[in-house]
Amino acid sequence: MDFEMNSHSEDKMKDSIGDKETVYRFLVENSLAAYYIIQDGLFRFVNKRFCQIAGYNYEEIIDRMGPADLVHPVERNSVLETLGNCLNGDEDNSEHTHKIIRKDGQISTLQIIGNGFVYNGKPAVSGTIIDISKESDLESQLLQAQKMEAIGNLAGGIAHDFNNIITVLTGYGNLLQMKISQDDSLRLYVDQILSASQKAASLTQKLMAFSRQQPITLKTININSVIHETKKLLERLITEDIRLVTELYSKDVIVMADATQIDQILFNLVTNAKDAMPSGGILKISTRIAELDREFVLAHGFGKTGRYAILEVQDTGTGINRNTMEKIFNPFFTTKEVGKGTGLGLSTVYGIVKQHNGYITVSSKLNQGTTFHIYFPVVKNMTHEMLESNLKPVKHGKETILVAEDDDSVRYFIIDILNRFGYKTIGAVDGEDAILKFKENKDISLVVMDTIMPKKNGKEVCDCIRKIKPDMKILFMSGYSAEIVANKGFLGYEADYINKPIYYEDFILKVRNVLDK
Template sequence: MYKLFICSLIFSGIIFMLLGIRKFRGNIRLIREFHITDDLVKSDSLAFHQALLFLFLFGYILVLILYIFNINFASELITGLIFFFGSVFVFIENNLHKNNVFSLKKAYDKTIQISDKLEKERKKLLSVNSRLKSKMDDLRKSESQRRNLEARLQQAQKMEAIGTLAGGIAHDFNNILSPIVGHSELFLMDAPKNNAFRGSIQEIHTSALRAKRLVQQILTFSRQENSELQFMKIQPVVKEALKLMRSTIPTSIDIRQEIDADCGIIKADATQIHQIIMNLATNAFHAMEDKGGELSVRLREILSDDIERPTPDIAKGPYACLTIADTGVGMDKNLVKKIFDPFFTTKEQGKGTGMGLSVVYGIVSKMGGTIRIFSEPGKGSEFNVYFPLKKPSVDKQVPVSKARLQGGSEHILLVDDEEVVLKTEKQMLERMGYQVTSYSSSLEALEAFRSHPDEFDLIITDMSMPRMTGEKLAREMIRIQSDIPVLLCTGHSETISEEKAAGLGIKSFLLKPIAMNVLSEKIRELLVKTPK
């Protein structure tokens, strides 16, 4: 039993030695895998250590065999050798462990240094990436701004081209309207009240005047015509605009109006009020274009305290509130915030410039008014426009033109390159009693005036004429006779203004087409100021 126990101990030593050798060889592979054996650990120490392990294994096996077979040959020598090499093994093991610890420490320190360096590089990369991202964001923002500016520039160029085109159209259109207005007025003056055609001619005259106002609206929109504010009631303009809208929108859209006849007086330009209504109503129409709906227009008088969402810029007092509402697609809050921005539009290309509501906002603001919008997706939109009411004194009321013409017997030199306009204006002047000499050529008119400057009491000339414009003609005639009054007529005022005309010595100018009563009053005014 005792012998079996001793054998078990020796055999256990053999097993542990085998496990130790296996573990040691695994550690060598691990150390070599990290490339630290060549620099930090002696290769011969590792080999000697491994040889001792095998020697110990051999010693344990030899002792076991000798003990099993009761062989006592040199047992003391073997035992002494085992203990001797055991002490050597322990010494080498400690030294190797120290070297391994030192090697691992240096490897760890080197790893930490590399890690710190990598961390610094990582932070640098993050910083560079952040700067690059910021620059990329700036570039994207700049590119977006550039595209936006290019779009605005293109739109502005389009608007400028439209303005130039509008001026040319206005000139030609007013030349067409001039004989219509003139001849209809002449007919109405001559025709008895029971004439069967009088009503039709009156409609022609009214339509021509409406066309004249439409041209003025086009010129105002193209920035070629200055607006003239006057005290007025807004109701007739609203009704006229709605009448025009009814003829331009489909019957699938109902127009309902509630106009307060007692709403007070505002100070405005009738053409601009018409423009406000047409722009807002057109927007409402486009919101209901696909499915139809109802366009509601309401005009009423309210006090500033009753204005919803009041702001400090709203002055106290009464206001005329014009409401234009639709049952269309509506807008969310983000769209409502941008709706008055220039060039902003939700319409597809070709259906809007994005300037309509911006122009409306500008007009209302200049009048001291304000706009409130209520809209919700799927529930339509409502625009409330507030115009401050005025109380003009009697002397500030808009004068009513006299029905009776003011005539005279003076000699007038009339110049216009349009034969139809020239003939009509000559008939109008002769009806007033004046002696008229007319020319369709500005050069011929100048030659006639140069030959007999004292024969003429007044010069009436068109502005846009070939070879010599009315401005140059007037300048030459004033050079010949400085006190000659000149009345300049033009289809649009792009190249001439009241200040510029006065600087040239031109006494006054009128916009075509010219009503007879306006022309007669202006002629008498000029002749009275400069009598011969």
């Protein structure tokens, strides 16, 4: 197109070029996207936003640094390859996501679009960058959660089957142990089998905890008291050069939780902290109350809004690098030597926290330390008396209990425990004897019986007793797993049951629970 240019319009033209440049400069310098030009492997132009994202100032970058100095080492080759393609004109406007290491050592995830062009007569690459670190973190949190769910199901399935096998092993192992006299040379073999089974049981227990299949008893508890009571034990776990400090919230921190599980969390986190501080340091356990608001939920990508008790465990140890961080909650992931760690500590903690409808986060700085935060939903309007009564379960009783068990030593053992806790007892040596004794005594409140006995088995005795007194309370003892007894398979209806081997504390609590139902 031809056009005439007079002096007046030439001036106007200059003005408008000046304006345009100002506008371009303004747009580029104030853009939320970063811009760059790379030539001969070095940055020749960058805008303000680029400097913010990289954490270096303009002078440090221009003509001194290239992409290779910023990009995370793992991705260096692929970035240089893309750059080469842009220079050759093979790749234009294609989007890539790369990680860079900022001047302060933080890692950011960037989305980059580059184009080849000619700058000052030589090939160069220009492009835009957007910082997508936040989005990428949220995405990986979601992926992590889904992965944990899948691993949890797998671990749970295996643990469950193993648990059944171990229950039978220990159940019969215990019976064997009772039958073999102390000085029998075979006794050593049984003891070894039992001690190995115990280790296996504790492993499956951890797996069950991770996959949230472990039965837990939620009660209102004050986390502060749990920490207070466990502190002495925790002190024994750590070495002398580690100082354990507690900073507990001034008021009671009351949540619905299983106190032994909270102990388990503390043990695992404290053991890890100790391992992370081989030459000593400070270990801080603190509690506080916080409100999770919408902002928090959006920023973290998890959580329901509400009031939470926060349990914080902080160490001044080695810290956790990014690579390790992605795996720490996986079962069997450990960085410790063979025989030192099983890699089940944190996966157990994760499972327990989830089972309590809580959340866990971890933040760490290399060589500075690690902090775990656990969020438990807080119980409102809980009075102190309710709490006290929950903390001290009643074990004693005066009721009469019929104990049907053909194994003399087991029967004596059970009768002995019950008597110690104030109960009156009647013993029965087999199924028929149990029915006979039940008919003779009118004031029996509970029947505790073995599932398998001579003459009449547990189910037959139970049917008979229920005919006489339909609402009679019955507690089965069994060497088999919960399903066989409790889940209809064995009895045709649900029942109370306790697993063998019988530990007296659990047993006496269970007896009280069934009586109080």
